[in-house]
């Protein structure tokens with residue numbers, strides 16, 4: 858699944874033209890979950906429709922955040938075994954990271 862999403866990201870511009878073909882690659886509005894564990898996000902690339910609920914869960918042993926580098930969203934501190942839900946309404950590609958552990962990073966694509 859991840860490899861497929863990576864390819865999709867590379868040809869994202871072309872996909873907009875082919876969005877009518879229902880081949881499973883179009884962005885879903887089903888809620889998604891991103892979990893922090895072992896100082897990593899378990900999902901490094903998320904592709905969803907605008908406004909989709911994104912739940913960030915912390916299953917690690919220290920607090921983490923899920924923060925957009927461009928400042929569009931920020932979960933603030935999410936404590937161990939806590940979760941928070943947010944959504945992004947503006948289509949675009951967002952690179953997110955943890956403010957405490959910048960090596961943790963991922964990409965959120967809003968369509």
Ligand SMILES: [Cu+2]
Pocket residue numbers: 920921922955956957958961
């Ligand atoms: Cu962190």
